[in-house]
Amino acid sequence: MNFFDTLVSRQDMIQTAFLEHIYLSFVAVAIGIAIALPTGILIARYRRFAEPIIAVTAIFQTIPSLALFGFLVPLLGIGSPTALIALIIYALLPILRNTYTGITGVDGSVIEAGRGMGMTRTQILRQIELPLALPFIMAGIRTATVLTVGIATLATFVGAGGLGDIIYRGLQSYNNSLVLAGALPVALLAIGFDLILKWIEKRTTPKGLKL
């Protein structure tokens, strides 16, 4: 069977897997942002905690993804929560690190000017640090998203669905067309997200910095 016939005959299955895949990636990145962004802001303020916390997330990052899924199954059983937790763990580092470097990279004289003019810490964070760090933060989110879309193919091993299902089925049945029908959407998703987020990144770069 050629590739296009496969696409047509397995359309429903592929579509479901595609949506599952987007769901997994999207939720993982969203929760990743919800955790890593505030943490990044906090460790930029209390810098003595920065090293150890970034180190911990970096260690998670070095665990091979298949192994991480493997670890989690005995603890959490199978299903999408397990897959989500693994994906969130991978999404943390890029967002955390970029938030931290983005904020700490803001020119000291600008912060001093803000303090000297009587801005509170929160005002400095909201009106100066975050706007100036935003391009970095967005770049971190973009990296995390592309990474997550790729790793989410492994969700199939914990029974959480996604395009990995299609690829895995194809591999088991030596059906290359089916493998491709799973892999190609993953690549397209990754590229698509990358482009969209790159566009947002550009949009969020403060106008005064684009000169």
Add this chain to the structure above:
Amino acid sequence: MIRFEGVTKQFPDGTEALKKVSLTFPSHQLTAIIGPSGCGKTTLMKMVNKLEKPTQGEIYIDEKPITDLEEVELRRKIGYVIQRIGLFPHMTIKENASLVPKLLGWPKEKTASRIQELMELTGLDPDTYLERYPLELSGGQQQRVGVVRALAGDPNIILMDEPFSALDPISREQLQDELRNLQQTIQKTIVFVTHDMDEALKIADTIVVMRKGQVEQIGSPAEILGNPANDFVRSFIGVERIQRQRPFGDKSLSEFIGLFKTEGTGSAHEVSGSLTVKEAFEVLEQSGQTHLAIRLGESRHVYAGERELLKAALAKEEGELV
């Protein structure tokens, strides 16, 4: 009035930036702090708005110890031009300049007209520059915006850390003159850090000479120039500049008419134009008046205060005479 009492600052790494500094910045006057790089000028200045805290000693503003004052509130009432300019790159010039008025909750129209006025005063055309971003301005223009931003909230105390250092000599002189004129009308308490003795002599009511975290001498420009406290101050003023003063001190007032004011202010002590500059300093001091009325003809007078006499004493042969 800002008063330092036995203020010592030791940084965590052991650097002692200030050693038992006691001094007063009088109200409504411009005090210049001058000294070599690293002598503690910036540190001293930052103590006033609590950006640095003393390890010992206390600072009083109008006799209230500043440890009792809430720092955010204190800073909003003190204009601050930082040494490295520090404009917010993501905000337009207008947004930069409006920041303190906004923090103070001023109505929009009041802020806008204030900024407009200050821009014009510092030689920046509001229509051209208000909507630009800092990176679209030259270094000198950015420094002017730094000054506008510091003055925007109409503070009573203004701290200026080498505010004109990035300017070319011509706009620098121009801004010095403008600051001087501005000060005459607004009468704020200004603390002005500089490296440049000519700048200090030109604009300051009082000069504080510092070295290695300590004050070497405090005095009016004339006192510093006429009576350097020690060799360090002497060498810092520049031997050349002191010598320049001598021969001209012996020239008569009538040779410097162009440097003097044509209009008098209230009570002035009348003297003859044949007085030497040096004598004029003495007469002025003894008279207790702020100005001398220098008689040139039957009913023609020019007027000179300490500042104008100083200009005469410093004037070079070329150009500056009429």
